[in-house]
């Protein structure tokens with residue numbers, strides 16, 4: 001019982017924090033240079049991992065699909081299908097896990113340290129709003145950078161798929177690319193982008209919230225980082241299910257209109 | 260006229276009562292020094308006065324405004340008139356020394372880059388740290404961090420300045436210099452000072468009034484003269500640093 005109460009308490013706290021971030025974002029002036037610095041540092045931190053992961057995901061998806069499609073003699077659609085799966089599902093999920101592991105952990109540790117060394121109190125005492133100064137720029141930074149990373153990861157995955165498609169299934173580059181536009185439609189791109197954005201919001205909110213509310217010295221910072229990772233992982237998976245569910249409903253309605 | 264006052268203030272952390280029913284008025288232009296044994300609530304009292312700690316009970320008035328009822332936006336102009344030196348300095352560790360001082364000035368949004376730099380350099384120089392301009396806080400010594408903390412607290416020309424243990428970790432000569440600087444700045448700008456220190460000589464030198472915190476309460480407040488001659492044995496034991504006396508019976 002107590003355990004459940006704790007979980008809902010955490011969720012409520014996170015949601016309230018998101019609301020505070022939003023009101024600050026709307027009502028206060030956020031310095032552009034701060035935001036750019038954050039976007040930049042998130043991208044720099046995740047660039048190599050995204051490149052690697054994107055490349056291998058593309059490669060793995062291609063190998064998997066090639067095994068299946070060879071049986072049906074549909075190898076021509078190899079590029080289209082594996083890219084579509086990456087755009088809609090694997091890409092956003094991968095970027096989200098990477099962000100939460102690298103940037104989320106970093107953010108909560110950084111903010112947690114600032115909290116326990118009273119730097120956040122100091123900001124307040126110097127007549128500035130800590131939310132406006134340090135929280136909102138980090139939040140926007142993570143969300144915007146995630147879209148860049150998604151795009152970049154996607155390009156790398158196509159690249160990986162092309163190479164493996166050629167080596168493994170004998171599908172040359174042109175053929176691999178030819179059917180991507182037919183299978184990957186704007187709807188799947190929209191799906192992928194929405195998913196990626198919502199996962200990034202989860203990571204950004206949880207990590208800033210956990211960092212901002214850290215108590216109890218170095219141990220407290222450690223705890224904040226651990227609970228950030230656990231909470232983001234769980235929420236991302238739930239969010240994935242939720243967005244797929246909503247997306248499905250939206251698609252059904254749209255189809256209903258068309259016919 | 261009082262610039263800050265506490266009425267029946269009670270502060271708890273978790274279930275532990277730290278301050279119980281404090282009543283205190285700080286007058287404008289006064290230097291109030293808080294003394295008392297370690298861990299009895301001096302820092303907590305200072306933070307309550309500056310509005311950083313929210314009491315469970317009682318009222319906090321800062322500049323005649325009931326602090327806890329104000330929104331952050333309403334608190335802002337008052338906060339900008341305050342400077343605070345934290346006991347553990349709370350320097351921004353990702354900023355260099357000069358950037359630490361420049362930060363509050365940039366936030367004002369009324370000064371040009373050149374003016375900010377000049378002002379920050381002035382304060383850095385005032386605490387004798389001009390040579391450490393571009394070093395980071397963890398690259399300078401403990402005493403230098405303290406001085407940098409003071410410079411940052413002074414950057415906004417505050418009317419109310421809180422110093423939590425400004426001379427801790429400093430050698431006697433630097434400690435004296437820092438106290439002289441604090442007194443000089445106070446006289447120059449007619450500011451109000453609340454300071455925590457356990458160095459009785461410095462306390463007498465700085466204070467208009469001294470308050471002693473013991474066991475979550477204000478045991479006494481009075482001028483340095485009154486403190487010296489206070490009849491309570493605990494006060495006498497504390498200011499003379501005697502190893503035996505009624506204070507040992509506590510904690």
Ligand SMILES: Nc1ncnc2c1ncn2[C@@H]1O[C@H](COP(=O)(O)OP(=O)(O)OP(=O)(O)O)[C@@H](O)[C@H]1O
Nearest residue numbers: 272273277295296297298299300301302303304346
């Ligand atoms: N954030 C906090 N959470 C829980 N307890 C705290 C917190 N801050 C202070 N305390 C407790 O409050 C009491 C008073 O602490 P405070 O820092 O005010 O003492 P102090 O008089 O400033 O001591 P010192 O001279 O050593 O700095 C201590 O018992 C401490 O354990």
Ligand SMILES: [Mg+2]
Nearest residue numbers: 301302303346
């Ligand atoms: Mg203290």
